[in-house]
Amino acid sequence: MKPAVCVIVPVYKAVHTLDRCVESVLSQEVSGGLCCILVDDGSPDESGAMCDGWARKDPRVRVIHQEDGGVSSARNAGLELADAEYIVFLDSDDALREGALEAALTAQEEHPDSFVIWNYTTDLLDDAPTEGDVTVRPASALARLYLDCLIAMPWNKLYRGDLLQELRFDEGYTLGEDLQFVLDYIARLNHGETPWSFAVLEAPLTWYNCDTTGTSLSTRYHDDYCDIWPRHFAKLNAACRTVHVPPEDLLPLHRAELTVLAEGAADILRRDPSPAGLRRDKADKALSGVWLRELLKTMRREKNYSAYYLPVWWRNLHLLYSMAEAKRLNKPLYGKMDWLGYYLFLGRRRRE
Structure with a gap:
């Protein structure tokens, strides 16, 4: 038995x-x-x-x-x-x-x-x-x-x-x-x-033994991070459509997905072992991906705001890296840049 x-x-x-x-x-x-x-x-x-x-x-x-x-x-x-x-x-x-x-x-x-x-x-x-x-x-x-x-x-x-x-x-x-x-x-x-x-x-x-040493699969640097996650998120979004996730639940999900990809691109600039020029090319390629650009269009239709929306839309690596580092190091610059971006949309987008 x-x-x-x-x-x-x-x-x-x-x-x-x-x-x-x-x-x-x-x-x-x-x-x-x-x-x-x-x-x-x-x-x-x-x-x-x-x-x-x-x-x-x-x-x-x-x-x-x-x-x-x-x-x-x-x-x-x-x-x-x-x-x-x-x-x-x-x-x-x-x-x-x-x-x-x-x-x-x-x-x-x-x-x-x-x-x-x-x-x-x-x-x-x-x-x-x-x-x-x-x-x-x-x-x-x-x-x-x-x-x-x-x-x-x-x-x-x-x-x-x-x-x-x-x-x-x-x-x-x-x-x-x-x-x-x-x-x-x-x-x-x-x-x-x-x-x-x-x-x-x-x-x-x-x-759950939460590894904070940087040696686990979830914390170490992954060369193909920005290639893999769009595939995972595409599958997650398809599953959400199948089970009829309400639109109000998709807003925070799409913000979270943008954050993962934006900070992944910033992590390329911070931790990729390639020379500086190649790091920038790789990060720019991540921001140019078809799935990510479609996500930005979806968020525009939803009037959905994220602090990373404009840096990723503009493909401004310097601005993106500055914001991601400020957030990672818990510096007030991130909050200031977040609200500046929100006001550039004249408060017409929905934020968290």
Whole structure:
């Protein structure tokens, strides 16, 4: 008989956090059974041996050893082996809070047509109860939930195993592939016979180890950042149209998308290792992209204001970099330039 929940954990250089992660999974009380798949992704340290140690201690643990293929490859390997009613992802430096899976399963039982997602905490000592309110939001809340930082990651969600049979992470991406995976899952929900909704657990069920050292995939410099994100945002916007996100929710989403691309172009000027002239050419190319120019036209039709609108529209690299650096360093210049831009539109555009 298949277990109720299978937790898939990609493992790479996790000697200092793996025990805490696995203990947090195996200590969960799950009616219907639990399994944990540890995928050693060619880790050069003792992580692989630690995985084997856990498998010897607990029959609910299964281990896959593979060559280093990246986190998407590791999760896909776990999906190939997983056979459970529900699937949960967890990173090896994170942890499930006590009672997390029980709370998620209870929410799913009470809201069978919902996609169960939950909040998370970055405070390891957070003792907030995992029992709490469940807010049911329509599928059209997709944009708002994305802006609330609840959509773009795979590890705060309860997935139906039957819908994941053919679904895999795109190993061609090194950035934003998690969002692609979640949007692919939502597309499967859209193809179902019954309308669906989000069931959002307000309690933080996952402890997320927020890396601020600059060594994680989310904080290090990506050479192709401004090439990748337009593709992700195009898919996100298409999903928003499919679930009929209301126009008032699209305004902040489009502002956020412009901010990501504008600050990505500024990051090229700040961190790209190329000579100065090539950095400027690369940043200018990012501002000239077809998707970004179409976003600006959309925002003009919406009368939607962003502090970055004019610098990007003008393709003024000096102004863009100055604004982005002022914001990054929390200098008052950013606020002054923001309001100056707003007044240039005579207050006729909608801002946050």
